[in-house]
Amino acid sequence: MEIYESYVKQILKKNGVPIPKGGIAYTPEEACRIAEEIGGNAWVVKAQVMSFDRYKGKFQEEAAQELSGIVWANAPQAVAGITEQMLGRHFLSPEMQGVPQIVERVYVEEACHATAEMRLSLRIDFVSQNLVLATEFDGQQHSYTLTQKPLSMKQIQSVVRDMGWRDGDAKEVAELLQKLYALFVKYEAIAVEFSPVFKLLQGGFSVLNARIIFDTDSLFRYPDVAALQEFPRGREREAAAQKYNFRYTQLDGNIACLVNGVGLGLATIDMIHAKGGRVACLLDVGTEPTKEAVSKALRLALSEPSIDGVLVNIYGGITRCDTIAEGIISAAHEVLAGLPFVVRMAGTNAHIGRRLLFESRMPFVVSEQMDDAVTEIIHEVQEVA
């Protein structure tokens, strides 16, 4: 889970990480006022979107076409003008995977002049199943797998030496690394990244941009961070999924897939793709879904106009197929609307689940085998189309 840059900056400030002066603005007038308060003679206007590569992004509208997500201005009036151009417009960067976001606010920051620039990051690496610290400076990249925790001053000093920092600079960079590590631990982050960090012309270091990836499973310990989570327009489905405790992944086909478990989900997608179909979205209701969660997940999927059919593939272990069937029936009453709907059920209480579906007298195609079910849904969807 990620939060907007303006919130990340608040967290950095609270934890003693040096950042440029800045503030959040919802209108051009506010942006102008913030620029005046900050003072100086140059500012940066940063679109607040859920993306870390804003400088690579573009606005979709012609009126703001020449702007990226991060723009320099050399007068408070220019800050206001740029803000005016950004607000309400659709922004898209490579990281946003084709889903543009409307800019609703900007972050106005003092412009910084650098004599050197570096990147620091610490993350849980799911490949090595360990923590990995990475640095980038002066064209050199280093990466360290941390097996010893906590990170010792000695280790930090050797990382700083590897980067090539000496004397007073080395001391300041070591402090930054300590703070990066402290943030990672304090917020139980999946990743913390300071990128870029400037060595300022006037001396000292400043973190110009940072990203913290939070673990949704540990957010119960950080209600103040959880309160900062926002789902931009266009991603409301993910918000609903989180609320009802299932996982929603959007893809680009026309068959909605509901499964219990990520492995079975991926296998189902593989099979649909191999047989010539395309998956529109994957709904993973997990091990112990309630009837309401299943029903909500299906209604959510069917609210997408691109859907031409639904495949439910459940292998019940702890998951009870009868609960799934109840959820399916309650959703189908409202939204089925003649769409092809294939249900594969096997495992715990599958016979009860299948009987419930049959007794509902709704036009489900029920199957015991996964490949029969996949063949059937692809066939039916092709007939509809």
Add this chain to the structure above:
Amino acid sequence: MSGFVFPTKETPILCQGITSEMGAVHTERAIAYGSRIVAGTSRDKRIRQFLDIPVYQTVKAAVRRHKPKISVIFSTPRRALADVEEAIKARIPLIVCTAEHVPLHDTLKMKELAQKYQVTLIGPSSPGIVVVDQLLAGNAPAHLFPKGNVGIIGRSSSLVYEAVQQLRQAGLGVSTGICLGAAPLVGTSFKPFLEAFLKDRQTKAILVVGQIHGALECELAEAYRKSRRKKPLIVYIPGISLVSSSKIPLMGTKTLVPAEIIKEKQALLKKAKAILVSAPELMGQTVAEQLK
């Protein structure tokens, strides 16, 4: 952790959280399956006995009296670390953590402790281990596992059950089945169980149901290549058709799967002469061909 040996129906099992809703249901099922549950723990101080099993307040007290060799833990995501830590520090050699949605930093601590105390931790979010016709340690649907000579190690549980159904339909059965858990960080990798299966007399072939994320399959491939013992190793990795796309669903962590890792996994497995299953419906059939 070298030399993991599968438990038997004689192996004494502790159930932490025995009086919880899940604990109670699955302890009853495990007993019905033939597992030897010798003790339980509960935070409810009034309970001394449950399902005719003695109940203690601490793992330490239960260990002193009953010397369990396995602990099956039913707890909430918030309590999982404390419960696993208690079992690890009591040096119970095999621990199954069933809780899902455990915070990743808690799993990191569990892994560190398990390594320090040299115990095997299965999970979090694992339904445990089924030694067919011997014992169930966890909450897997053991009644769905027909007896046979295929050893299964998987990540995500529902796909393992799918594999078991395919084996049954191919006229085969399972010697032992283990789910490591589908979470991005897990206590134990495939390797110790691969080695145990290579030694296990009941097992003639090994089916691994892998995961697109992470690199546990690389370590598996290397261990298999270096092993002098050989039994057919059949591996299915789900999600390959999504590799070109960057959206691969994983526990909401927004971690992208680099295509190079998938290629490396496949190359290492091929080099080790493991058999890669090309489509999910072919898991059972591919194993059957190897056992002909």
